[in-house]
């Protein structure tokens with residue numbers, strides 16, 4: 001690899017796919033920009049589930065809204081706790 005006629009270091013420094021191949025090793029292809037997999041292992045444009053896929057939803061515990069709500073409650077409790085500490 002290092003005796004290549006051109007400087008391939010930047011190319012090799014790009015993120016790798018890492019999907020498990022049939023041989024048992026990891027795929028060493030370049031991952032598609034913004035994705036974790038190469039174009040043949042699910043990184044191709046249009047592949048994967050759509051955003052906010054309702055068909056894959058089971059309980060909604062980790063939806064963006066549920067996480068935001070829990071954060072708000074946590075922040076409110078933290079604020080109340082600080083206020084109570086200040087009253088002592």
Ligand SMILES: [Zn+2]
Pocket residue numbers: 017018019027028029037038039040041
């Ligand atoms: Zn791959």
